[in-house]
Structure formats: structure tokens, C-alpha cells
Amino acid sequence: MRFFSLDAGFDMFEVKIRADFSAAHNLREVGGKCESLHGHNFVVEVAVQSESLDEGGMVIDFRLLKSKTREVLDSLDHKYLNELSFFQNINPSSENLAVYIFGELAKRIDQGARRVSWVSVWESETSRAIYRRP
Numbered sequence: 833m834r835f836f837s838l839d840a841g842f843d844m845f846e847v848k849i850r851a852d853f854s855a856a857h858n859l860r861e862v863g864g865k866c867e868s869l870h871g872h873n874f875v876v877e878v879a880v881q882s883e884s885l886d887e888g889g890m891v892i893d894f895r896l897l898k899s900k901t902r903e904v905l906d907s908l909d910h911k912y913l914n915e916l917s918f919f920q921n922i923n924p925s926s927e928n929l930a931v932y933i934f935g936e937l938a939k940r941i942d943q944g945a946r947r948v949s950w951v952s953v954w955e956s957e958t959s960r961a962i963y964r965r966p
């Protein structure tokens with residue numbers, strides 16, 4: 833038995849890690865000070881879910897999840913986000929950053945029952961955006 837089931841057929845596991853990156857952006861056509869070039873130390877949380885566990889009793893090895901997340905965040909770290917191809921025509925808002933990070937991670941992590949469930953992007957201590965799959 834790979835895991836202890838409390839409710840066979842209705843189990844759901846979720847693991848979550850946190851990482852960060854720093855980048856500059858400016859938001860187009862929103863008015864106010866966000867239109868000016870400025871930077872954030874973004875904090876990113878990534879949650880991965882599965883209805884079952886692997887041979888090791890895990891949803892995904894934390895080290896693997898952290899290294900895949902680092903790979904994606906390195907493509908954003910210390911960049912001017914507006915210049916990246918993904919953000920040529922859409923605003924690099926925290927919401928759209930969450931979508932981008934989610935999509936890149938899903939390519940690397942989704943496998944069998946295991947899938948990225950949500951990504952959150954904190955742009956300050958008190959403000960965050962979340963993208964989740966229904």
C-alpha cells in the first residue's frame with residue numbers, strides 16, 4: 833500500500849513550496865503610479881496535487897518541485913518583464929505572472945494524477961494574485 837487512505841477514492845494530497853524572484857515592470861493603461869517603471873521582490877507559492885502518492889509516499893519530491901520552480905523563475909529573475917515575449921501584448925501583472933508560471937510548471941510537473949493545482953504571486957507583503965485550475 834502506497835499511502836494511508838482515509839476515504840478510498842476521495843483522497844486528495846497537496847504539497848506547496850515557496851520561492852522568489854526580483855523583477856521590474858510597468859503596467860500599461862492602468863493609470864496611476866503602476867504605469868511608471870518599478871520593481872518588486874515577488875514571492876511565489878506553487879501547489880501540486882494528486883489523488884495518489886508515488887512509491888516514496890510523496891506527491892512529488894520537494895527538491896524536484898523546487899528545482900523545476902527555480903528553472904521557471906530564473907527566466908524572470910532580474911528581468912524587465914515587459915520585454916519578455918510572453919508579455920509583449922499582455923500586462924505583466926501579478927495575475928498574468930501567475931498564469932505564465934503555472935503554464936511553464938504544468939509542462940514540467942503534470943504527470944498521471946499529479947498536477948499543478950495553483951500558483952500564487954505576492955507582489956508585496958499584503959497583496960497577492962492566485963491562478964488555479966478548476
Ligand SMILES: [Zn+2]
Nearest residue numbers: 857866870872
Ligand atoms: Zn508593480
